[in-house]
Amino acid sequence: MKSEPSAPPAAPFAPLVEDLLAALPEGRVLLDPDVIAGLSHDEAEWAPVGRAAAVVRALTTEDVRSTVEVCLRHRAPVIARGAGTGLSGGANAVDGCVVVSLDRMTDIVEIDPLERLAVVGPGVVNDDLRAAVAEHGLWYPPDPASSPWSTIGGNVATNAGGLCCVKYGVTRDYVLELEMVTGTAEVVRLGRRTAKGVAGYDLAGLVVGSEGTLGIVTEVTVRLRPLPGPAVTVAGFFSDVVTAGEAVRAVGAAGITPAALELVDRHCLRAVDEWKNMGLSLEADVVLLARLDDPGETAERMADQVVACFQDAGATWAERSTDPEEAEALFAARRLAYPAVGRLGPVLTEDVCVPREHIPAMLGRIDEIGRRHDVTIANIAHAGDGNLHPLLLTEHGDDAARGRAQLAFEEILDAALALGGTVTGEHGVGLLKAGGLTRELDPAVLALHRAVKSALDPAWLLNPGKIFAPPPDVPAIPHRSGGAA
Structure with missing residues (x-):
């Protein structure tokens, strides 16, 4: 159950709302309390949510710039959001803020097959972009x-990865240029469209993954690749997550880089089955799925190597798929795992990432932490690059289970750090992992982060309280704290 917003008096927000209505075209400023509440949080479980003064549904860059300009005059926080699919509380409202919703900025401005790039609005859905560029090969x-469901703007905010990132990289690897509104209400362009360029700092790369704290992205130029050819899929069944982790390590040690290498456990498969009736509750505690898309016979040879790695690590069964529809169904089940598990009750979601050599140990520690705290933990993972997604399951209204899950959550973060990993691979710090970030980065490095933030957002109005708290010399923003825990 998501946290309910607190309800501060409306009167302090009236001058802000009046100025927004005067500055923006008709219909842009949304004041219906139910609409505001629905657009005030992402999908993070138990992350605090404040009461926004208004929502601005932006259609243009000028809408965003005007909104920030008004908020600067009133010292009102500004929270940007896309589709709200985030899992760390990064798009959650704070009291008295203005939420800027970018989900209607959906123009695919340009697709350039020669330069292999596309220019899109931040509200373009990831799969819609993929479908549009596929028409050009x-x-x-x-x-x-x-x-x-997720948007390119949200993907940029968290430097999203996904199934293919083990071979093809994450969002930052594909962002060439950004248009952005800064915390001083200036519209700037960062990066460049050329294949090379080292003039100045990589500010575009800096903004990717900054979770809306350095600016509000209003246009994105992304790099494209040629469509890959047909892929070969390998599936392996394992009796436990540690053995599956050994198989992942073996694949890496063999020098094989699959296009995807995903882990799904029985809890997730069962949840997908109960929801979609896909007939995928297999006789295995853990399934590993590898996809090889190298050209010609290379993929076939690599698939045989992956099968051998799975078998040598202790798979109870491992084979190349000969049925493309079956292979696609297995990957579809992997994609559906999180929403399927979420139907069963509140889910606290992790996304720690560790070096591949430590994947077996990390999976073992997750298992041990769950047993010690009496918390059921389902596991999905981008296993090929060590990005693990333990899903901590609870039941509605069970406060004791919630407390145990939160303790387990923090211990999993610490276990990842102890193995040389990070507290977040792709979901972002947001609110849920702010404590973990302070344990990951030393004070001098955190000070560098705050200095960058102050340079681009001197008033600390953009998504305040996310990632890390402001330094003591930044004046408190009225109504910024608050909200139900």
């Missing part, structure tokens, strides 16, 4: 499991 590789 091109491909946009970053593919988070939320790709049917």
